[in-house]
Amino acid sequence: MTFLRRQLPLLITLVTGLLFAAQYYIPHPSSELMLTSVSKWLQIIGGFALILGVTSLFHIHAVKIRRKEPGWGYSFVLYAGMIGTIVIGLWHGGKETTDGVTTAFGWIYTFMMVPLQGTMFAILAFFIASAAYRSFRARSREAAVLLIAAIIVMMGRVPLGEHLIPISGDITQWILNVLNASVRRAILIGVSLGAVALSLKIIFGVERAYLGGGKE
Amino acid sequence: MSFEVILGAWVATGLTLFILTFLYQDNPLFKLAEHLYVGISVGYAIVKTYDTVVIRLIYEPMVKQGDWWLLIPLAIGALMLTRYVPKAAWMSRIAFAFVVGVGSGLAIPRVISSYILKQIEDTVRPLAFLATDGSTTFTYSLLNPASNLNAIVLLIGVVSVLFYFFFSVEHTGPGKAVARTGIIFLMIAFGAAFGYTVMARMSLLIGRLTDLIEYAQPQYGRATWWLLAITIATLIVFHARRKGTEPPQ
Numbered sequence: 001m002t003f004l005r006r007q008l009p010l011l012i013t014l015v016t017g018l019l020f021a022a023q024y025y026i027p028h029p030s031s032e033l034m035l036t037s038v039s040k041w042l043q044i045i046g047g048f049a050l051i052l053g054v055t056s057l058f059h060i061h062a063v064k065i066r067r068k069e070p071g072w073g074y075s076f077v078l079y080a081g082m083i084g085t086i087v088i089g090l091w092h093g094g095k096e097t098t099d100g101v102t103t104a105f106g107w108i109y110t111f112m113m114v115p116l117q118g119t120m121f122a123i124l125a126f127f128i129a130s131a132a133y134r135s136f137r138a139r140s141r142e143a144a145v146l147l148i149a150a151i152i153v154m155m156g157r158v159p160l161g162e163h164l165i166p167i168s169g170d171i172t173q174w175i176l177n178v179l180n181a182s183v184r185r186a187i188l189i190g191v192s193l194g195a196v197a198l199s200l201k202i203i204f205g206v207e208r209a210y211l212g213g214g215k216e
Numbered sequence: 217m218s219f220e221v222i223l224g225a226w227v228a229t230g231l232t233l234f235i236l237t238f239l240y241q242d243n244p245l246f247k248l249a250e251h252l253y254v255g256i257s258v259g260y261a262i263v264k265t266y267d268t269v270v271i272r273l274i275y276e277p278m279v280k281q282g283d284w285w286l287l288i289p290l291a292i293g294a295l296m297l298t299r300y301v302p303k304a305a306w307m308s309r310i311a312f313a314f315v316v317g318v319g320s321g322l323a324i325p326r327v328i329s330s331y332i333l334k335q336i337e338d339t340v341r342p343l344a345f346l347a348t349d350g351s352t353t354f355t356y357s358l359l360n361p362a363s364n365l366n367a368i369v370l371l372i373g374v375v376s377v378l379f380y381f382f383f384s385v386e387h388t389g390p391g392k393a394v395a396r397t398g399i400i401f402l403m404i405a406f407g408a409a410f411g412y413t414v415m416a417r418m419s420l421l422i423g424r425l426t427d428l429i430e431y432a433q434p435q436y437g438r439a440t441w442w443l444l445a446i447t448i449a450t451l452i453v454f455h456a457r458r459k460g461t462e463p464p465q
């Protein structure tokens with residue numbers, strides 16, 4: 001039983017890991033077919049992961065309603081939004097438009113989801129600006145550099161900024177394409193080396209946290 | 217204008233204003249819109265996943281094309297659901313092992329090729345290229361995208377930032393100067409990322425405000441003005457009610 005619970009998952013990770021690492025070096029149609037198939041398989045398995053997440057969300061809000069915790073009425077709003085969207089979406093076969101005409105599902109997307117999402121992210125602009133006001137004091141040379149770079153980029157991204165300082169657009173592009181790109185590249189190389197090391201640790205069973213705790 | 221569009225304008229305006237009330241303070245209108253947003257987003261994701269996974273990846277290939285191999289990922293996915301049965305929860309490890317194993321195996325060669333070797337190759341570039349007429353292309357202007365002097369700046373940036381994160385060598389002497397150069401590059405990049413993000417959010421805000429201005433037109437029944445008045449009145453009522461229930465200082 002210990003083999004099934006502990007060794008079998010590690011064996012599956014080892015075999016699949018080595019197999020799909022080797023797949024990259026085998027330029028054969030069957031190798032490509034295997035990659036295409038397993039990509040679809042992962043999408044299908046991901047669908048089951050969504051079931052886990054949605055069930056968890058349902059459970060959390062059901063508990064809130066049952067215990068009548070503060071704000072439990074909002075859980076009903078969440079349920080109504082979710083179930084309403086699912087029913088209408090399935091009724092229209094998941095299509096936003098049919099023959100060029102917007103369906104009720106498309107209406108929900110256009111007039112409810114897009115405004116909610118857009119506004120939710122837009123109000124972050126105020127909080128970022130507020131945080132910047134508190135933390136962006138040029139207390140050191142490094143903070144001053146950060147402040148100046150931020151101001152130049154903000155100026156260079158709007159027509160008014162380019163009108164006031166004509167060269168700000170070119171400098172912004174240079175900062176983004178050269179200075180910013182060099183830092184992103186260095187961080188990407190570092191992160192990639194870490195990702196490769198972690199992948200090797202997972203395949204060879206050194207890193208086992210993904211299996212979770214519980215009984216052996 | 218159709219009834220659906222006018223109704224949509226009223227709903228979109230109301231929800232936008234409800235979210236914006238959070239700038240005043242946390243309040244029931246914001247919470248209502250927030251929970252509705254979560255519900256609709258999850259519902260939308262479920263419908264799209266059903267359409268993509270259940271219909272296109274499972275039902276159609278299996279029933280119409282007879283691809284019964286798809287029973288394997290279905291079985292692996294079903295193993296994930298055993299987490300709800302305490303005695304059989306260990307079986308979900310098999311599903312996770314498969315996903316993590318495949319992901320790790322796919323990542324190793326692709327990450328090395330695309331994110332390490334390719335990035336290093338692009339960091340070490342010649343200072344001048346041969347043009348089609350046989351002459352060499354070179355310009356001292358850093359602001360010119362064709363300037364290969366930028367290749368030197370890129371090289372200095374990548375090396376100094378990598379050195380800053382390399383802790384196996386003490387950052388003293390010449391190493392300190394390199395690490396400090398790395399910090400300057402990092403600060404410029406963080407500043408640029410901050411400025412870029414702020415302007416992206418501003419762009420979203422402008423989009424929402426444009427809609428609010430459009431929906432204030434008479435053909436939409438002046439939805440923005442009516443709903444703005446209702447929202448402010450509701451906030452005043454909530455504020456007064458909360459003030460009445462608060463214990464005295």
